[in-house]
Amino acid sequence: MEVKISAKDVKKLRDMTGAGMMDCKKALKEANGDFDGAIEYLRKKGQKLSEKRQDREAKEGVVIALTSDNGKNGVVVRLSCETDFVAKNEDFVNFTRSIAEIALNNMPATKDDLLGLSYAEALTVGEKVTEQLGVIGEKIEVSDYACLSTEDGQVSPYIHMGNRAGVIVTLSKPGFDEAGRNVAMQVAAMKPIAVNRDGVDQATIDKELEIGKELARNEGKPEAMLERIATGRLNKFFKERTLVDQVYVKDGKQSVEGYLKSLDKDLTVTAFQHIALG
Numbered sequence: 001m002e003v004k005i006s007a008k009d010v011k012k013l014r015d016m017t018g019a020g021m022m023d024c025k026k027a028l029k030e031a032n033g034d035f036d037g038a039i040e041y042l043r044k045k046g047q048k049l050s051e052k053r054q055d056r057e058a059k060e061g062v063v064i065a066l067t068s069d070n071g072k073n074g075v076v077v078r079l080s081c082e083t084d085f086v087a088k089n090e091d092f093v094n095f096t097r098s099i100a101e102i103a104l105n106n107m108p109a110t111k112d113d114l115l116g117l118s119y120a121e122a123l124t125v126g127e128k129v130t131e132q133l134g135v136i137g138e139k140i141e142v143s144d145y146a147c148l149s150t151e152d153g154q155v156s157p158y159i160h161m162g163n164r165a166g167v168i169v170t171l172s173k174p175g176f177d178e179a180g181r182n183v184a185m186q187v188a189a190m191k192p193i194a195v196n197r198d199g200v201d202q203a204t205i206d207k208e209l210e211i212g213k214e215l216a217r218n219e220g221k222p223e224a225m226l227e228r229i230a231t232g233r234l235n236k237f238f239k240e241r242t243l244v245d246q247v248y249v250k251d252g253k254q255s256v257e258g259y260l261k262s263l264d265k266d267l268t269v270t271a272f273q274h275i276a277l278g
Helices: 007-017 021-030 035-052 090-106 111-115 125-136 177-190 202-218 223-241 256-263
Strands: 060-067 073-081 118-120 141-149 154-160 165-171 269-276
Touching: 007 021, 007 035, 021 035, 035 125, 060 090, 060 154, 060 269, 073 090, 073 154, 073 165, 073 269, 090 111, 090 118, 090 125, 090 141, 111 125, 111 141, 118 125, 125 141, 141 165, 141 269, 154 177, 165 177, 177 256, 177 269, 202 223
Parallel strands: 060 165
Antiparallel strands: 060 073, 073 141, 154 165, 165 269
């Protein structure tokens, strides 16, 4: 005997899963009205879609940056999808935020750890993403995750360009919310590769020195001068690509370090994480 599926049951399953009304109705029919079975059906549908769409590129998506109320912890999560249409959907943005909130509450060390955390309805975050793939009908994945914590300072967040980039920045002292946001905005705009010169790996330094020498050589400079010229160009590279040495974009007359020192002589940046689409 065929089980009668009521509109109330369909709505309940939709509220539980976010799936479309017709998908929920079909799932309930396949599961003979059993909600657990219907959820499992939607999950399996998502898994099948996932396997079919593994070769698809998920270049669009949403990036969410959050920090704890006490400013001691912060996370950035990127949930990727295939199309801009999905990325701009409010439900997709809220889903990404819910994952970021779980990350903030648990502070997992890695993306895999995040995917293994409990989401709801006995599902892990990873399983929920798979389920939503079945709902949305295109490839979605948690493609990037980062976190920062501090005991003595504060973590500040910034979400850039309609959820297309997210930044968290750790300052050495608490109580500088505006400065933290300003520095996080700097990271989003200027894309530094390290906090300071000490954070630039030796391979990058060697590469920049070699490029500097080759440019000088091509300009006809004497071999004896190449090292000095390359070192000068390396210093310029540091000013352009390390956060504290960059020109502060909201002022232009001082560096980021100078801006922070103008607020407190002991204030500095200790870390940042930047995740963006593309």
